[in-house]
Each structure stands twice: as structure tokens, then as C-alpha cells.
Amino acid sequence: MMKKQVYIKKSNDEVELFSFEKLRQSLLNTGACLEVVETIVSKIQLEVYDGISSNDIYKKAFALLKKHNRISASRYSLKRAIFDLGPTGFPFERLISALLKEKGFNTKVSVILDGECVTHEIDVLAEKDGNVYAIECKFHSDAKGSSNVRVPLYINSRFLDVQKQWNTNSKNKTHLKQGWLVTNTRFTKDAIDYGKCIGLTLLSWDYPKNNGLKANIDSLALYPVTALTTLTKKEKHQLIDKNIVLIKELANATKTMKSIGISDLRIRRILNEVEKLCL
Known part of the structure; x- marks a missing residue:
């Protein structure tokens, strides 16, 4: 069958050419067999039209995949499943804490720490090899939410206030080394550039490339x-x-x-x- 060109509306209201190859690859990544994937892609090709939303395509693909393989459907729904953890951000903080524990960190969720100027609530405090990391979790309940440069600017200022107090306190036997910012959606380019410049670790759905939130959850089955x-x-x-x-x-x-x-x-x-x- 000759592939037709279809322009779709993304969750951020942008319009782009739909990639059937990306759909195919995302379905294959769930562990579904090639025959099932090709059947689903062929059916989607017949049903899509210019202006269809990416969400409608997801729903069609998920329903078809669920009929063939529930386990693959669960993996395919991961991004939506994280959105469904809301409306509060606490379950997402628990998820990030669990991810870090799998990587050998000792973690605590929702910790109140004194800064040099004011007190701060840290979403996740993680320690490994004598170094401590203050992690802020920015949860969005829909795909339109993204974190622009103002978010890491704010998070870094909070981190520096806490770091100064922590590392000058003789009672602390560990070193507060770095701040992290984690989100379930995406960062703007300015946010990424700023994070790199100041040494703030950023983790989003697909950033860093091949080591983002999705890749980590899949590899650890979290x-x-x-x-x-x-x-x-x-x-x-x-x-x-x-x-x-x-x-x-x-x-x-x-x-x-x-x-x-x-x-x-x-x-x-x-x-x-x-x-x-x-x-």
C-alpha cells in the first residue's frame, strides 16, 4: 500500500507531517511482534486524515494493540500513564525516588531543608558515595506542559541557597553536590542550554537522548x-x-x-x- 501524507495536530497545537515509521517503531518497542505491528499500522493508515490529533491516533493504536497484546499495550501507554498519576505531583516524586533507588541512591521524598535565607521543601533528596543531590520534580498532567528557562533559573537559585547552608554545617557528613530538575514532559532549548551552562542535571521524557525518563522506566520496569x-x-x-x-x-x-x-x-x-x- 502506498503511504499517504497526513498532517496531524500535536498536543502543543503545532501541525506536522505524521510519520508512520515512528508509529511502527514505537509499537515495535513495546515488544509486539512484527505481524501485529504491521496490521495496526495498515489499519491506522486507512483511518487517519489531515488535521487528526496525535491523541486520536494514540487512542486508535492503543485500542488495536490492546486486542492483540495487553502487555505491549501497557508499555505503549507509559506516557499517558504518568500523566494519569496526577493531579498532585507526589506520586511522580515517588516514581523518581524509586528510579534513583534502583541506581544505588538512598532517597527521601518531600524533605524540608534550611537554606541560608529561607527554608525549602525538596521533592527528592538522594545520596550516593557521600554526595547529596537535591531533586525538583516538575509534574505536568497533560502533554502541553513544558518547562522553559524560568524553571531551571528558579530551581538553581533554591539549590544554591540550600547548598550554602548544607556545606557550611559541620554536622553534615555529606556534600550537597548538585541540583537536578526532572519533568514528565519536555524542556525548551533555552532551559537545556541553561542547565548545561550551570551544571544542573536535567531529565525529561526523552532527554538526555536514549537516557530520558521513558528509557529508564522501560529498562528498570518501573x-x-x-x-x-x-x-x-x-x-x-x-x-x-x-x-x-x-x-x-x-x-x-x-x-x-x-x-x-x-x-x-x-x-x-x-x-x-x-x-x-x-x-
């Missing part, structure tokens, strides 16, 4: 409960309210699942999906 296809939206948020954010936490949460009305049969199905996703 999927949020909102990615599961075997849970309803209501159940996902009931679990988050009970401080269960990661799917791997469900392995020891049978009582909690029962307490929100999930049957034994569905619990087995949920845990089966969890096991396959965590492989």
Missing part, C-alpha cells in the same frame, strides 16, 4: 499502576491514594486490592500482568 490494563481508572486512583504507585508494589498488596473491592479472580489477572511487565 511502571506506574496507571499503566495496567487490568485495573479500572477508579481502582488505579484508589491504589495511589493508599500510596501504591508502582506495579511491582502490587505483588505484596493483595489485602489492599481486596479492600477496594477487587475479586480474587481479578487479582490473579492483575498479578499476571504485573509479572509479565516486570520481566
